[in-house]
Amino acid sequence: MKNFMHALLPSALATFPPTLPGVEGAVVDMAQRQAAPPPVMVSGTVQTPIVLASPHSGRFYPERFVQASRQPLAVLRSGEDSYIDLLAQPANALGPTLVQATFPRVFCDPNRAAWDLDTRMFHGTIPSFVRPTERGLAGLGSIPRMTGNQRPIYRARLPFSEAALRIRNYWMPYHTTLADLLDQTRRRYGLCLLLDLHSMPDMPDNETADFVLGDRHGAACANTFVETAERIVQGLGYSTARNTPYAGGYITQHYGRPHDGRTPQHALQIEIRRSLYMDEATHAPHAGFGRLADAIARLVEALLDDFSAHRR
Known part of the structure; x- marks a missing residue:
């Protein structure tokens, strides 16, 4: 796993702080770090070819933020x-490992x-390894500038050191x-399937499907x-x-390698x-919660049956 980290972490940031050019005075707020839950939690061990993930259900909002x-x-x-992590618990109980971020997107x-x-959301020197995409420039990058409903988050520009620390302490561990x-799953079963679980708001201008399945076309x-x-x-x-409007984000694109003939990763x-x-306004679960959790479990059960049939 050391090789994975080094592939994503530029050499200038490997010992950050304080060796990142143009960044000074970076300090981790240890009191907050001690009060916070671990940035990522894992439920279960590798027992099936399926891994469940919930990268956006984190509910710990640091007070300083x-x-x-x-x-x-x-x-x-x-x-x-x-609550996507909670909706996935019955499916997790069937054997697949569940990975969840505790920090909010x-x-x-x-x-x-x-x-x-x-x-544009930072002051000071910006390292050359920063590569914004169109979504990043719209304020929806790894450290968002805008909320999900398109409102600016910060009162003032941030030091780039703040972004670097969040990437190191939250993004990297996830x-x-x-x-x-x-990797463990592929080594054990010869393949694996990542189910990256998300939720989406209703779209008032057009009919929203109940489930959108994104496989990057x-x-x-x-x-x-x-x-x-x-x-x-x-x-x-349910409708599908x-x-x-969602074909899959960075996680689906980065980890989906179905055509790897030796150990495919879907x-x-x-x-x-x-x-x-x-209720989208109050974030309170309602009576549909249990039915939906059961549906996710039945979906996972059917996919596990597919794997069993394939291996026979």
């Missing part, structure tokens, strides 16, 4: 995939490349843990697994769509409509 924001906590939570988003950052579990996951997911979900009375992003299980 909330105080620095121009938005109240209710607005900061607008992009949170609330508005603080650090592991579904973006590490250095996909809007440079991806190190996930990559390690996927076939580049991240074998069609047979997507077809199984569609069949099970539709059979339970493929890749529209990644399928599953977006679930939030109003199926909670």
Whole structure:
């Protein structure tokens, strides 16, 4: 796993702080770090070819971050995939490992490349390894500038050292843990399937499917697994769509390698409509929660049956 870390961490940042050029005075708030939960939690061990992940359901908002924001906590939570980790627990009980971030995406988003950052939100020298994409420049990079409902987060520009520390202390541990579990799974079973679980808001201008299955238009996951997911979900009375409007983010793109002939690694992003299980305004779960949790478990059970049939 050391090689994975070095592939993502530029040499200038490997010992940060204080050797990053142009960054001075970076200090970790140890009191906050001690009060916080670990940045990533894992439930279960490798017992099946499936790994479940919830990168956006984190609910620990550091007090210093909330105080620095121009938005109240209710607005900061607008992009949170609330309770997806809890919805996945019955599926986790069937054997797949569950990986979850405890930090919120508005603080650090592991579904973006590490250095996909809007440079305009920082002051001081910006390292040359920062490579913003179009989404990053729109304020939706690994350290977001905008909330999920398009409101600016910060009152003032941040020192780049703050972004570097969040990448090191939150983004890196999440991806190190996930990559390690996927490697373990492939070594044990010869292949693996990552189910990257998310939630999505209702879209007022058009009808929102209950589930959106994102496989990067076939580049991240074998069609047979997507077809199984569609069949099970539709059979339970939910509507589905493929890749529209969500084809899969950085995690699906980065980890989906279905055409690796030796040990294929499949990644399928599953977006679930939030109003199926909670009140979007209050984030309170409602009566649909249990039915949806059961549906996710039945989906995972069907995929495990697919693996069993393939190995016979």
